[in-house]
Amino acid sequence: MxxxxxxxxxxxxxxxxxxxxxxxxxxxxxxxxxxxxxxxxxxxxxxxxxxxxxxxxxxxxxxxxxxxxxxxxxxxxxxxxxxxxxxxxxxxxxxxxxxxxxxxxxxIGAVEIGIDTDDPAAIAAQWAAGLGYKVQEDGSLADPDHRKPAIWFQQTATPNENRLHLDIWNPYSQSAKVLDALKEQGVAIDEQYAPGFYVATDRQGNRFCLCTEADR
CATH class of the missing domain: 3.30.1360.20 (Transcriptional coactivator/pterin dehydratase)
Known part of the structure; x- marks a missing residue:
């Protein structure tokens, strides 16, 4: 190789x-x-x-x-x-x-911003212009200096009411500890996509995903 x-x-x-x-x-x-x-x-x-x-x-x-x-x-x-x-x-x-x-x-960890949209191409350049980001080959946006969180567009015909969410990346070996902390705080956890990611919803309906490298 x-x-x-x-x-x-x-x-x-x-x-x-x-x-x-x-x-x-x-x-x-x-x-x-x-x-x-x-x-x-x-x-x-x-x-x-x-x-x-x-x-x-x-x-x-x-x-x-x-x-x-x-x-x-x-x-x-x-x-x-x-x-x-x-x-x-x-x-x-x-x-x-x-x-x-x-x-x-x-x-070890990373944070990305996900945006629900039915037309990523219509808004990607606007976000890139505002942040000084570059549009990647896969349509996501990246900071040329690798300092700010990446942005990706979740294409869906039915965007969520709260269109922005965070993807919080942790090693799979650390995910149980984070999940336990979330559950102790009363966060609703959807595990249907686990262990690749868990969808967390706070008591006001805001979503974020706990993501791992497992099973991807």
Missing amino acids: SDTDILSNQQLRDYLEELPHWREIPGAIAAVFQTRTSAAAIELFSDIAGAAEMDNHHPDVDWRYNRLFVSTTSHDAGGAITARDIALASKISERAEALGAKPRVDL
């Missing part, structure tokens, strides 16, 4: 079995590492930058005190995950372990 070949869902699942620090999120794989100090986080950041330069393949890294939130995807492959991402993730994990960084799978 070439380093630039896009991985199938099964190939990605197989690779992630060997990368316990990493999980799939929309359009990328992600990990979070926690160090003892902020200085140690900077050292790990520097090691990640060195690995990225060596591979000429650069992840997104968000430094927050003693935590690094890392994600990687292949932008030249249309934002898909390739063998290069797996190789880079493996090197990052090796450097994190060498520095004694703690993986925090429980902190």
Whole structure:
């Protein structure tokens, strides 16, 4: 397999079995590492930058005190995950372990905004113009700087009264804890699409989806 070949869902699942620090999120794989100090986080950041330069393949890294939130995807492959991402993730994990960084799978996540519409093409460019986003090949919208949440259009002949909802991505291994917290708060949970996603409705009828990488 070439380093630039896009991985199938099964190939990605197989690779992630060997990368316990990493999980799939929309359009990328992600990990979070926690160090003892902020200085140690900077050292790990520097090691990640060195690995990225060596591979000429650069992840997104968000430094927050003693935590690094890392994600990687292949932008030249249309934002898909390739063998290069797996190789880079493996090197990052090796450097994190060498520095004694703690993986925090429980902190991996992402948020997308879903919009119900019977005609996505009629509104996609308007949202893109307002946010400075780019329209993707699949019709969704993405921030060119990869900082703001992605937007996707849920095409339906009967849009919900509340047309906007959040898709909250968590690793499947963490979903039970989140579901329990929602149920304790009296949130109605529709599990007919589980474990790929659960539709949550608050007491005022607002919806959001708890999404996982499982069974997709």
